[in-house]
Amino acid sequence: MVIPPPNVTGSLHLGHALTNSVEDAICRWHRMKGRTALWVPGCDHAGIATQVAVEKKIKREEGKSRHDLGREEFIKRVWQWKNEKGDRIYHQLEKMGSSLDWDRTTFTMDPGPQEAVKEAFVRMHEDGTIYRSNRLVNWSCTLKSAISDIEVEKKELPGRTELPVPGYDEKVEFGVLVSFAYQVEDSHERIIVATTRIETMLGDTAVAVHPKDERYKHLRGKTLVHPFTNRKLPILEDDFVEMEFGTGAVKITPAHDPNDYEVGKRHSLPFLTIFTDDGYIVEGYGQFTGMKRFEARKAVLEALQEKGLYVETKDNPMVVPVCSRSKDIIEPMIKPQWYVKCLDMAAKAIEAVKSGELEIIPKMHEKTWYHWMEEMRDWCISRQLWWGHQIPAYFVKIDDPSFPARQASFVLFDELTFSMLS
Template sequence: WALSELGLGSQLSLNWVWGLSGGSGVLTLPELGLGSPPELGLGSLSELGLGSPPDVCSPLPDSYSPGYVEAAWYPWWEGEGFFKPEFGVSLGSTPNPRGVFVMCLPPPNVTGTLHLGHALTVAIQDTLTRWHRMRGLTTLWVPGCDHAGIATQVVVERRLQRQRGLSRHQLGREAFLGEVWRWKDEKGGRIYQQLRRLGASMDWERACFTMDPGMSRAVTEAFVRLHERGLIYRSRRIVHWSCALRSAISDIEVEKKELGGRTLLKVPGYSEPVEFGVLVAFAYPLEGAGEDPELVVATTRLETMLGDEAVAVHPEDPRYQHLRGRFVLHPLTGRRLPVLHDAFVDPAFGTGAVKITPAHDAADFEVGQRHGLGVVSVIGEDGTMVNVPAPFQGMPRFQARSALLETLKARGLFRGVTENPMVVPICSRSKDVLEPRAVPQWFVRCQGLAEAAAAAVRRGDLKLHPATHARTWFTWMDNIRDWCISRQLWWGHRIPAYFITIDDPAVTPGQVRGAGTSGSHLGSHLGSHLGSHLGSLLGFFWIFWDEDVLDTWFSSGLFPFSVFGWPEQTPDLERFYPGSLLETGHDILFFWVARMVMLGLALTGKLPFKEVYLHAIVRDAHGRKMSKSLGNELHQQLESSNLDPAELERAREGQKRDFPEGIPECGTDALRFALCAYTAQGRDINLDVGRVLGYRHFCNKVWNGAKFVLRALGGGWRPLPKLEVSRLSLADRWIRSRLSRAVRGCGAALGAFDFPGATTAVHGFWVYEFCDVYLVRGHLGTLGTLGTLGTLRTLGTLVPPRPCTASGCTSSATCTWYGDIGDTEGTLGTLGGLGTLGTLRGLGTLGTLGTLRGLETLGTLGTLVPPRPCTASGFMSSAMCTWYGDIWGHWGH
């Protein structure tokens, strides 16, 4: 077995989980000291019509090895179709009376490899998926990847510049898009590989990419339908503009840097740091004679004064009552600017008089709309000055800031500089200082959509967990603004809108409206499509396809139904939409969750899901956001990243400081268990690798407990066909009652999204009751009648591979099917409902083995750390992935 076949040697962001140290990336089991895979007769599998699972029945390694436990099982699970909702049933038959559980993975961006935030998502979602599958529901978890327009374009541009010294403009649009598709093919496969390594029990045959042909058709259809209903329109509004990207960007891509006063910041494209956090005061000369020859204003963005259209004061400010109806003169352009009286002005800010630049400030734009001011852009898409007098024309904006300051001083109009705390908007992708710009863009009219989304939560049709997020939901929905959905990029869904240019002076602008496909000059073969709108203009007009692309959140907002084939009425759409649950981080409640709800209601008339669980955000041990440039993503392959030299050095220093002895091998089991244990509702996670290592020791304790029992069983052991309650010893009854309590606690916790409660129930039972009391006190001799598979099956929802391996070392008898759990539930009802599990596998009083295996079916440890129960028990049948009856529903007995 070469672990490289499973992606264990690839250069991935999660390499630290596997303890790889950046070597060749190809490891074999002998290199791990594990020997060759053993042989095992699996007669029971052929009876079930299943293929052969991994061979795990040779003597187990002396200590727990994540590589050994986790390497073997996933390909067999996937190959047998255990993760498909069709497994073992016919979807066309009578609906499952126990219901359907459907969830979509928030599609990771194809910008690179996964980080620990994705690992948290997988740990939670796989736990819930396996738990519902074990409860007997028809279960579907759909994977996918997002094209991530801006983010992906930026990383590909960086690689192109680093490797070939070219910009995308030098390469050209079509050639550049070819580069991005090659990147997607490489990174998309790697992401899916990582998800498999995490044990995610997804239906890979339904995996999708947001720019697949079917998904692209859904995006076009959605745009057209919303436009026809008047919900999409084009207008000139203020947007966040990245001069480095030459595009508008989403609010979520804006980082707000708070400054306490005068601060020098490094800005991409400038050799010297730029000063921020100061107010520059200068004088506008008043027109006409009077006692006040000037009006002093103050600004933090002096370069925009070239685009000023007015000066405003508060209408009740006594200092400026005499200026009603007056004008000031622009000292550099000579234009007359009105003095406005508007209540938006804060009399306590600066001099109480503010300059109004409608093209470069959102508040000023609104003032301009109220007072009928012009909108003249003076900063172009690349950040240079435009529509301004010499010598400022063509200057980079921050150079113009310095030049203007010197000009004002020279003309005697400079009135001083004072420190001013402020917030500077930074583009998270390019690290450029964002520029507010008034640019024609496409928008979604959101008020009516938001009212419907808010009403759904108020009625209880859509439930948010934790409920504290409802306040945030209502704040956003009740105060929503229209959504800018166009981006000036090359990578993404091109907007399906077209413009006509008519080369005929007799035609009034706006007179002709039409639509077409794409291209440039129209020939006579397209004339029939335009009909009477064009008359005799054939040969005098051109149709151009809008070059902008749609915001990534628009296509991802369609994901819950486009993934099932919408707008076609497919069988999957009928069966699996709406979904059951949306699970994601609380940081994208508005950017993604709200937009899915709004678009789902608008386009399908249904909520896309019934519940939303919002998990915490993973941060490092110091509380910092995970970032490659900080060196805290636990990514060992920094040298092959796109980081610039300064970021690369900072990342190296961060890793050396936090991990002076290197990153210890922990394993997927320990990582998943740790993440679930950390996920207290409403709190962020400061993840310390030391804590993950602690749960690795717990995995080792599970391993050693299983080995202890397996040695006691011996090779000739066979399960009993029936458990006799009368033969149970007091110790057996006690440990089964403890297991019953753990199972009930775990089930209740998962139902309430209390993942720390689930891990505590499992961990406490195994360590403090089963190992420290039951085994230590020497009750192994009574194991012949214990007959419970409880613990491993509960573990199986949390650490799926472990039970499969740990108990696979006995014989094919451990793989036998013993009927529906519910059939024998009453037998041990007086022992806390554990009789079902006892009869399930007939493993007798196996102590560790019996208890371990049972927990897998119960969905406790198996949902949280999937690989381990499979490894511990051999996972020789579909039992580990399919339903044995309503296990969880019987604990009330």
């Protein structure tokens, strides 16, 4: 058995103690029966958690960021930290009396596992299991990295609430619904929409209404005018809109909202990314350009009030996605990332239980198993980290007009990687 590797950043907790006790009992039982039992110890490099811990240490002691040090020096510091702190977990396992084979102790960033990751990536890329795609991801502006769904905490708010956000001196207001109006082009009419993230209206590319909503039938084919960019926004008809909710009109920001992303694909809308990787408004938005996203929240609201387009703000119970590592507010962003196809694997996992090849005890948990597998999505394996396994791929561009462009392709394994595997 391979021990589920604990993170190098932490100490063992009761969950580890329970798991290790069960595994130890299994090993000892089989040894008592005269069998050979190998229990391999190990530790996980914990990409995000370790990088954040070392970054905080360097910032606290030297007032520098990892970018000030550079990649090579930063990685050197992480290894120093790991060598100083990383044995704590092993000492705890020893104190528990775990009968592990200590000669086989393995760290996930040891040369062997690193080569195994590269080999696995190459094989899975060649057979089509791993692929690259430009999609909406959970983006942490503090980490400047995508994170998985499991690393996102859902914070429920009863209404208007101020939360601390990394990088901001003052708390930021959440749990409110802001209504504002878009002017119909060449008309005195307006359409009122509402949003919990008023700053994202800078990236709106349409407004949607339900096809059966009689209130907006006369506006079919009309366009709205964006108050800050003069961008023309089409009025779309889409079944996803709830006629009874609010005004029955929904602003569409395809590049910064999961539902809007799907609407954008269905109607071939422009996908406008309005934030930089570290959460600042990009070029092209006048007075808002260069603002932090939650400073822009206030500024956009004030600008709408000045233009007479602001309608109201009211309390709105909602769920705020928070990065479990950095405590930053997650920003949905479109990024080119690497994915693992999971649907075929999920189907095989379902069949294994139905056929009896795999038995889940107690049987009542089969329902949970099927729910997990049936709701499976392709897994984003990219992380934009310096500490961790490098994805062994990069895109070659040859600056030579005599060389056919079609020969530029993905080449496997080089230092010039553009994303990391956590």
